[in-house]
Each structure stands twice: as structure tokens, then as C-alpha cells.
Amino acid sequence: MPASFSKDVKPMFREIDIKHMKVHGVHLDDFQYMSDPTNNYANAQAVQDSLAGQTMPPGGPFWTAEQLGLYDKWRTEGYQP
Numbered sequence: 001m002p003a004s005f006s007k008d009v010k011p012m013f014r015e016i017d018i019k020h021m022k023v024h025g026v027h028l029d030d031f032q033y034m035s036d037p038t039n040n041y042a043n044a045q046a047v048q049d050s051l052a053g054q055t056m057p058p059g060g061p062f063w064t065a066e067q068l069g070l071y072d073k074w075r076t077e078g079y080q081p
Contacts, residue, residue: 002073002074002077002078002080003070003073003074003077003080004074004080004081005031005034005035005074005079005080005081006031006081008070008073008074009034009070009071009074010028010029010031012063012067012070012071013028013029014057016057017056017057020057020058021056026043026046026047028047031081034047034079035079035081041075041079044075044079047071048068048071048072048075051063051067051068051071052068
């Protein structure tokens with residue numbers, strides 16, 4: 001079964017992360033924003049880079065390899081809602 005944004009990805013973001021990033025124009029809880037195909041899915045890539053580089057969430061807790069893998073799976077399987 002493919003990974004989905006609503007079932008798999010969105011629940012991995014804590015409410016505090018969503019609120020913090022919204023101030024910076026990053027809408028972690030918005031499927032349209034996260035799966036925007038313009039600029040080659042730049043929003044999703046930027047979030048993935050921040051998660052993998054442990055610059056998000058600020059001060060942690062940082063995502064596990066399993067969480068990062070699930071996020072990547074969602075992307076490679078076509079950004080399912």
C-alpha cells in the first residue's frame with residue numbers, strides 16, 4: 001500500500017512544528033503545499049533536506065531513519081494524498 005500524506009506523513013509532524021514553520025511560510029500540514037509540483041517539488045525537497053540534515057525541528061527531537069524513510073517513500077510513490 002502506498003504511503004499517504006494524511007495517514008503517514010502529516011501525523012509525523014508535531015503541532016508545535018507545524019505552527020513554528022507556518023510563520024516561515026512552510027505549511028507542513030497542507031497537502032497542496034507539500035506536494036506542489038512546481039519547481040520540481042521544491043517544498044517537499046526542502047522539508048526533506050531540513051529533516052535529514054537535522055535542522056528541523058529546531059533542537060529536536062530529530063526524525064528517525066524509519067520516519068525519514070516513510071517520508072521518502074511518500075515522495076517516490078507519487079505524493080499520494
